Amino acid sequence: MRLTDEEKRMRDGAEGDAVAAAMDLLIRYGEALGAERLVETRNVAGTMTQPSPAKARLVAEGGWAKAYAVINLDSDEELDIPRMRVPTCQLQHGFSDDAEGLTGYRAESIELQGDAESYFSERGVNILATCTPYQVGNLPVRNEHCAWMESSAVVYANSVLGARTNCEGGASTGAAALTGKIPYWGLHLPENRFATHVVRADTRVEGFQDWGMFGYFVGEAVQEARPAVIGDLAQPDLAELKHFGAATATSGGVELYHLPGVTPEAPTLEAAFGGGPIPSELVYGEVERRAVYDTLNAQGDSEDVDFILLGCPHASLDQLAEIAFLLDGKRLHDGTRLWVMTPRALRTMADRNGYTRAITRAGGHVLTDSCPAMSRAAPPGTTVLATDSAKQAHYLPAILGIEAWFGTTAECVDAALTGRWRGELR
Structure with missing residues (x-):
């Protein structure tokens, strides 16, 4: 050297x-x-x-x-x-x-x-x-x-x-x-940052849940390679991009993806490949979307939910606001525990904006610094988890020996309020 x-x-x-x-x-x-x-x-x-x-x-x-x-x-x-x-x-x-x-x-x-x-x-x-x-x-x-x-x-x-x-x-x-x-x-x-695969979404990818499922499909399809993703994609926000990337790294080992017209190194699909040949497309359609959803929910059996985890990767301020809105004036079901994970700096912002108050008044907890997967700890007696994170739905059943349901943020909040899992793919 x-x-x-x-x-x-x-x-x-x-x-x-x-x-x-x-x-x-x-x-x-x-x-x-x-x-x-x-x-x-x-x-x-x-x-x-x-x-x-x-x-x-x-x-x-x-x-x-x-x-x-x-x-x-x-x-x-x-x-x-x-x-x-x-x-x-x-x-x-x-x-x-x-x-x-x-x-x-x-x-x-x-x-x-x-x-x-x-x-x-x-x-x-x-x-x-x-x-x-x-x-x-x-x-x-x-x-x-x-x-x-x-x-x-x-x-x-x-x-x-x-x-x-x-x-x-x-x-x-x-x-x-x-x-x-x-x-x-x-x-x-x-030279190692150009795309190696193209994955095309033939079904609409829009919203937090769908970006997570699409990411899970992409990671499994390309493993540690570098995908360029195209197709029927809505404009993603920060939370959707971090959710998508986390899912690609979970089901595969993706460290770099390109989203032409959005990510900085890929103004076009051609640029993502550095002007080189573009390979045949891998297709994500309704069949593949359903298969991903079923895979992420294959670890759930009992519909009685006792633990709801939101904020993986750590929740943004907008996500905290959404959770607070869904919980405002309501109360968690007896026997359910809700944890919302966020950076401590954003917890301070959530305190200031009243989001923490709405979540805690409902019986939830806004926690910082870690997560159940990193610390290998959940509420004592946890048996069934609900989460909006493809990453946690993938890891926590193996780490903690529990069941898991995957769905939208709203479905997870509903489970916290009712103690029942009622999610379904729409």
Whole structure:
């Protein structure tokens, strides 16, 4: 791997042992990937503060410096962790104190997380604590090289914003934060960002539910490739694009899609393919739409719902407003629990606008920082989930051993109010 003089100095310890360990990791990582060089990044999104049994053990042995060295730098050395070299944010992590008493999530984990936030914020990490950092201040520009984790965040950054990142891990983001470097490979290279497949919707895709189902079909159809999607598509908004991208990354492994005329790198279908040949189209019609819906609802049997989860990826302010409107002046059914997940910064906005009040008066909870899939925790005794998220309908039955129903936001709110699942494909 070719290194600049600056990178060689970092590798050789001129900026301290922690930076040297970070550079050593990036060199090994890049060589394994076949990268010829590193590229500068000034935007890192990782997971430093998320509690786990392994982190708790390492913190007990040598503090957060020890935990960061082992988990984020792949080093067993005793390192003094300096301030992050470049802007770095923490993605979603464990449940915070606003969920205390609502789950079986350990109070010790909440305390450990608070300690981690203090340690890492002193070292320059912005504790955004959300899977949607682009909603609360971390908004990379087109062609900006980033080092991001979290599949739904990565696909949004690449596709909607036109930034450049691969789906990184805890070690590579930890090293990138201390060096401002990341291997130049994959989606950092312009030639690797052109579309590989065309998926055409022959049935109307409009609204939050349909964008999620279409995304689930696209991801399953192309797996880790780069689709260009065309056809009978309504103009999507922010929530629909994040929902679509999250679903493609869930059923497949999509990190970049093109929506000609909407996403920045595809003004036309021809541009999405870089002027190269355009392959035969994969078709999404009424039969495929029904098949996706049936797949997402194959994990539901009992129509008695006891847990409703909204906000995956974390809810936007408009989504919070919609949920508040649907619940205003009403009361949840006895025995049902409603959680709405959102970034803490947007929770503050929801408080100010009265959305939180409407949701909590109905008996629901607006929670921040995490989600049941990330923290592996739901209300005690949960057996049947209803959600408007294709991602959570896919993951939570396996993670928590529960049943799941997938439908519209309105159908999920209806389940919260009645305790019954009455959703159907329209």
